[in-house]
Amino acid sequence: MDRLKLQTLLIILTVIFQSSWAQNTDWEPLFVNGKDLSGWRELNGNHKWEVRDGMIIGTTVPGEPNGFLCTDKEYGDFVLELEVSVDTLMNNSGIQFRSLSNPDYKNGRVHGYQMEVDPKPQQWSGAIYEEGGSRGWLYPGSQLTPAAKEAFQRDNRFGYQWNRYRIECVGSVIRTWVNGVPAAHLIDNKFMRGFIGLQLHANAEGDPQGSHTVRFRNIRIQSGNLQLTPLDDIEVINLYEKKVSPVSKREPSQLHLVKDSISESIAVFRQSSKDPILTQIAKQDERPYLHPISAPDGKGILTEYRPSHHSHQTGIYWGLKLVNGRDYFMQWKSDYWRGVSATIIEEKGDKVKWQTVYDMLGENGHTIMVETQNWSLQDYGDNYVLDLEWKGEAKTDILMGKFYVGGLFVRMPWVEETVGEIVNAVGQQDMALEGQRAMWSDIGIKIDGRDDFAHIAIFDHPGNPAFPTPWRVDSQMGIGPSRQILGDWGIKKGETEIIRYRLFIYTGDRNDAELTEVGKNFWDEFDF
Numbered sequence: 001m002d003r004l005k006l007q008t009l010l011i012i013l014t015v016i017f018q019s020s021w022a023q024n025t026d027w028e029p030l031f032v033n034g035k036d037l038s039g040w041r042e043l044n045g046n047h048k049w050e051v052r053d054g055m056i057i058g059t060t061v062p063g064e065p066n067g068f069l070c071t072d073k074e075y076g077d078f079v080l081e082l083e084v085s086v087d088t089l090m091n092n093s094g095i096q097f098r099s100l101s102n103p104d105y106k107n108g109r110v111h112g113y114q115m116e117v118d119p120k121p122q123q124w125s126g127a128i129y130e131e132g133g134s135r136g137w138l139y140p141g142s143q144l145t146p147a148a149k150e151a152f153q154r155d156n157r158f159g160y161q162w163n164r165y166r167i168e169c170v171g172s173v174i175r176t177w178v179n180g181v182p183a184a185h186l187i188d189n190k191f192m193r194g195f196i197g198l199q200l201h202a203n204a205e206g207d208p209q210g211s212h213t214v215r216f217r218n219i220r221i222q223s224g225n226l227q228l229t230p231l232d233d234i235e236v237i238n239l240y241e242k243k244v245s246p247v248s249k250r251e252p253s254q255l256h257l258v259k260d261s262i263s264e265s266i267a268v269f270r271q272s273s274k275d276p277i278l279t280q281i282a283k284q285d286e287r288p289y290l291h292p293i294s295a296p297d298g299k300g301i302l303t304e305y306r307p308s309h310h311s312h313q314t315g316i317y318w319g320l321k322l323v324n325g326r327d328y329f330m331q332w333k334s335d336y337w338r339g340v341s342a343t344i345i346e347e348k349g350d351k352v353k354w355q356t357v358y359d360m361l362g363e364n365g366h367t368i369m370v371e372t373q374n375w376s377l378q379d380y381g382d383n384y385v386l387d388l389e390w391k392g393e394a395k396t397d398i399l400m401g402k403f404y405v406g407g408l409f410v411r412m413p414w415v416e417e418t419v420g421e422i423v424n425a426v427g428q429q430d431m432a433l434e435g436q437r438a439m440w441s442d443i444g445i446k447i448d449g450r451d452d453f454a455h456i457a458i459f460d461h462p463g464n465p466a467f468p469t470p471w472r473v474d475s476q477m478g479i480g481p482s483r484q485i486l487g488d489w490g491i492k493k494g495e496t497e498i499i500r501y502r503l504f505i506y507t508g509d510r511n512d513a514e515l516t517e518v519g520k521n522f523w524d525e526f527d528f
Contacts, residue, residue, distance in 0.1 A: 030071060030082075030196065030219040031056060043068045043101050043110050047200045048211075056216045058200045060090070066131075068096055068110045070197040077426070079226050080167045080196060082219040085160040086119045090212035093117035096131060096197030097167055106132065112191045114199065115167055115176050115184075116141065117214070118152065125152035125163070126176050126183025130190075131199070139176075139184035139237050148234070151181035160215065168228050171439065171462065171523075172240050175229070182229075187238040189520075196221070224426060225436055252378040256348040266342055266354045268377055277384070278377060280354060281314075282342035285334035288356045288373065291315025295507050296382050300449040302456060302505065304413040309476050313411040316456075316503065318390055321484055322401030324368060328360060329406055336361055340370070351378045367395050369491070383506035385518070390499045394491040402487045404435070405472040408501055409480035410456055412445050420445035420453065420477055423510065425468075425519075431475070435485055437468040440519055442510055443479055452508050459502040459519045465489075 032039055034054045042049060045067020048059040058069060075098070086093050099112025111132030118124040124141025126148055141149075153161035166177040172189040175182070198216055254271040264283045267276035275294070282288045291303040291314050303315035312319075312330045319329035328336055338359040345353035353376040359367040372391040377384060388408065392398070400406065414420075422430050424438035433441060439460050444453035460469050460481055466489075469481040481501065483489055491497045502522040504515065 026224060027081075027220040027222055030221055031217070037069070039072050040069050041072060043070050043108065043197070045200060045202070054217055056198065056219070057213060058093075058198060058216075059213045060200050060202065060211050062211065064202060066110075066202050067200040068099075068197040069200075070096065070099070070101070070110070070195045072195070074193055074195050075169075075221065075223050076193040077170045077223065077226065078167075079169075079222040079228065080165075080220075082165050083162045083217050084117055084165055084214065085155060085162050086117055086214040087212040088119045088154050090119060090214060091201045092120065092124075093201055093214040094129065094131065094199040095165060095167065096195070096199060098169065098191040098194040099131065099197050100191070100194045110197060112194050112197075113138070113174065113188075115165060117163075117165075117199075119154050123149035123152060125149075126165075126178040126181075128174065128176065128184045128186050133190075135239075138188060138239060139186045143235055143237065144183055145234055148178065148181050148183040151178040151183070153179070162217070166229075168226070170226065170228065170468070173462075177229070182232045182234045185232075185234050185236045187236065187240045189240050224428075252350040252380055254348070254350060255352045255377065255379055257344045257346075257352050257354060259342070259344055264339075264342070266344060268352060270379065277379065278386075280342070280356065280375065282339060282356045284339035285337070287317060287319065287328070287332035287337045288339070288342075288358060289314045289317035290375075293384075293505065295447075295450070295454050296379070296384055296505065297507060299507075300447045300454060302412055302447065302454050304411050307411070307414065307476070309414070310411065310474070310478060313409065313478060316386075316408070316410050318371070318373065318388075318408050319406065320400055321403040321406035322399075323360065324362065324396075324399055325401070326362065329409075335365075338367075345374070346376075351376055362396075369394050369396075369398055382508075383504060386503040386505060387522075388501045388503070390501075391496055392491055393496045394493050397493050398491040400484055400489050403482075403484045405480065405482050406484035407469075407480055407482045407499070408458070409472075409478060410443060410458065410503070411478050412443055412454070412456060413447050414445070414476045414478075418445060418477065422473060422477060422479060424471065425515075431473055433471050433479070434473045435470050437470045439468045440515060441471050441479060441481075442515060443477060444510055445477065450507065453510070454507050455505070455510060457504040457506075457515055457518070459504065459522050461500040461502070462523055464499050464501075465497075 045064045047061045047067040094114040101108045109132045114129045114131040116127045127141040128139040168175045174186040176184040258267050266280040268278040278293045292301045293303045321329045340357040343355045356373045358371045360369045362368040370393040374389040376387045424441040442457040444455045466483040470485040472482045473479050504518045
């Protein structure tokens with residue numbers, strides 16, 4: 001991936017969580033009571049670990065291998081903060097994260113990511129190493145900026161010098177700071193979840209011999225609504241490995257598209273079926289939408305047309321709020337929308353594609369933005385993979401105002417007796433998702449004609465500027481990701497914004513592991 005694509009990826013996960021957003025952010029102390037090592041266990045070495053004056057203190061035992069004091073709990077996406085002070089004669093120490101210890105791997109050898117704690121003159125603190133693995137340095141100290149190298153404070157004649165360490169992990173993006181100075185920015189997907197660990201490094205033959213000490217305090221972690229740091233301009237190292245998942249190995253069915261000028265629609269048909277599985281409505285005088293969408297096994301319709309509780313909602317659609325003050329979410333008629341074209345791009349095959357283009361009209365009837373929706377669909381028999389690429393081309397300076405909704409939205413059938421649930425990638429459920437950021441959310445509803453749930457899962461993409469985007473959830477189980485929740489955003493005249501989502505449509509039980517694979521496939525298919 002070239003530098004331009006990497007810069008796009010930086011915006012994915014770094015402009016993400018401005019400080020003002022984290023009103024509900026909770027820190028979990030990892031050194032819980034400050035009195036003992038409850039919640040921790042030592043792995044590999046047999047060194048001395050003790051608690052004193054609110055510190056976890058590790059002292060090396062000569063002749064012992066590298067040792068690690070590790071959390072009992074594992075973490076995937078998180079923000080970790082702690083303070084560390086290390087004897088200047090120690091070889092080095094480190095903070096393990098997303099790390100593992102399995103009996104079948106090198107007899108339980110701790111392996112995973114490590115943020116370096118380096119008291120030596122080479123000044124590599126903040127770099128990232130693959131402890132116990134084959135790759136060694138992932139973000140070597142030689143790549144650190146001069147400011148990052150100077151940030152670490154060594155103990156001196158005045159006593160311990162405490163260094164503030166910070167690690168942010170979201171998906172494949174890993175970033176580190178030392179005393180508030182950005183150190184490393186790594187993109188890697190080898191380890192996605194594991195424990196936190198504190199390292200005692202055995203001194204080598206050429207190092208000063210004897211016992212040496214490293215001290216840790218104020219250890220805390222966020223693992224829910226993360227508060228991430230805005231973008232910086234340090235060098236990015238990208239080691240992301242594309243993987244083939246079981247989902248992508250299935251053979252998609254043959255489909256074909258039919259355009260009907262009378263109904264102003266484009267319908268998707270299976271090869272031998274007379275009934276469409278999905279219909280795009282693209283009328284010239286109202287906002288486009290997808291409806292109806294039938295379940296992959298043909299039992300039931302998964303979308304709803306203009307329900308009484310939200311008459312502006314139909315199926316799957318895109319509507320922004322407060323676009324230069326105008327409401328394109330609630331308003332769907334000709335004084336706001338004007339159809340330009342509805343075009344079949346790929347008429348038949350194992351993936352079909354189509355496009356709609358609409359003018360978004362200002363108060364004077366002039367076009368303020370041209371909206372293009374590029375859709376594709378694949379049918380795997382028991383599920384559909386539906387991709388959207390949305391483009392907004394500004395004909396004048398555009399400002400989308402801060403609001404609790406705006407963008408892609410999904411309306412499944414709902415009445416007061418409806419049984420269903422909404423779950424996101426971090427395990428939040430139903431209305432607890434409102435305003436929260438997550439890489440995917442899944443709606444499951446028991447619709448007429450089915451004994452099990454029908455699902456539509458929506459996946460955010462790392463190339464989207466607000467990734468992971470916060471979600472709007474209404475009390476009738478309508479849901480959609482919305483960048484507008486974070487605040488105002490805009491598009492300058494003549495510029496185009498591109499946003500991508502994937503929808504995974506299926507029935508039966510939700511399988512979080514499969515959803516994770518669907519998301520990985522989506523992210524692999526686009527260079528971001």
